[in-house]
Amino acid sequence: MVSPKNSEDDIEEPLINNSSSTELTNSSNVSIPTPISSTNFNMSFIFSLLASLGALLFASTVWYITSSTEYIFFIWHPTLMATVLLMATQGTIVLQKAESRQEKDGALNFHKLMQSITFLSVIGGFYIIYTFKSEENKEHFASPHGKSGLITFSLILIQTIAGSTLVNFPGVVGGVAKAKSMYKYHRISGYLVLSLIWLTALGGTGADWTKSQFDHPWVWLLATGMVLVGIIGGIKSNKMKIR
Numbered sequence: 001m002v003s004p005k006n007s008e009d010d011i012e013e014p015l016i017n018n019s020s021s022t023e024l025t026n027s028s029n030v031s032i033p034t035p036i037s038s039t040n041f042n043m044s045f046i047f048s049l050l051a052s053l054g055a056l057l058f059a060s061t062v063w064y065i066t067s068s069t070e071y072i073f074f075i076w077h078p079t080l081m082a083t084v085l086l087m088a089t090q091g092t093i094v095l096q097k098a099e100s101r102q103e104k105d106g107a108l109n110f111h112k113l114m115q116s117i118t119f120l121s122v123i124g125g126f127y128i129i130y131t132f133k134s135e136e137n138k139e140h141f142a143s144p145h146g147k148s149g150l151i152t153f154s155l156i157l158i159q160t161i162a163g164s165t166l167v168n169f170p171g172v173v174g175g176v177a178k179a180k181s182m183y184k185y186h187r188i189s190g191y192l193v194l195s196l197i198w199l200t201a202l203g204g205t206g207a208d209w210t211k212s213q214f215d216h217p218w219v220w221l222l223a224t225g226m227v228l229v230g231i232i233g234g235i236k237s238n239k240m241k242i243r
């Protein structure tokens with residue numbers, strides 16, 4: 001639960017320095033007094049746990065609904081979109097938690113994997129609902145959920161392609177240094193896209209089909225609230241500066 005202190009800019013510092021103190025410190029530790037002594041809580045870990053559990057609650061509720069209802073082709077839409085939501089959230093949390101250089105390298109690999117699954121799942125989920133509605137001769141993008149879904153789908157594609165270009169083909173933007181200096185824009189747009197994913201998914205839970213299967217809005221709101229608090233709590237203000 002405790003990891004060495006390391007800011008965004010001191011990535012060249014050794015993980016273990018030679019200072020006289022042997023105690024590991026963490027910028028996000030909060031000390032809470034207890035009757036015996038004060039206890040350190042790593043708030044970064046607690047926020048990430050809250051967000052992970054919220055995302056898992058939302059996604060597993062969707063999967064519970066789709067696995068217990070009568071099978072139709074449509075059910076792959078919510079099934080895949082719940083995967084999008086879980087993977088995109090986990091892919092964000094892992095980067096928020098990483099502090100040391102070593103953690104950041106591992107986190108970037110995990111982030112790439114999560115966002116690759118998000119990318120494929122959102123294409124699948126979009127293709128399924130689009131063809132399903134075409135086959136049923138229903139109007140496309142008629143509901144607020146359908147409209148925000150189209151915007152979210154497009155932005156996920158742009159965000160993933162842009163992020164992948166910065167990491168895998170930095171030459172496209174003028175080299176590695178330039179690409180790294182653009183990470184902050186990718187981070188900010190990433191939080192915007194993640195917010196849209198959650199708003200769109202919440203809209204999906206309000207659709208007539210979903211309510212006919214599972215009408216307990218408090219579960220969706222509880223899960224979303226946990227993710228909101230967990231993700232906002234995990235944001236490090238020094239990472240959000242543009243200049």
Ligand code: HEM
Nearest residue numbers: 078081130133140141143145146149150197201204207209
């Ligand atoms: C990020 C997540 C999601 C995205 C991007 C998304 C996207 C979309 C889009 C674009 C449509 C309209 C397609 C068309 O009109 O041709 C749609 C429809 C639909 N979605 Fe989603 N969706 C997401 C999550 C969900 C979830 C979690 C559920 C259910 C729990 C859901 C249930 C529905 C239903 C029932 C429809 C058909 C009714 C309507 O068009 O509003 N969606 N979705």
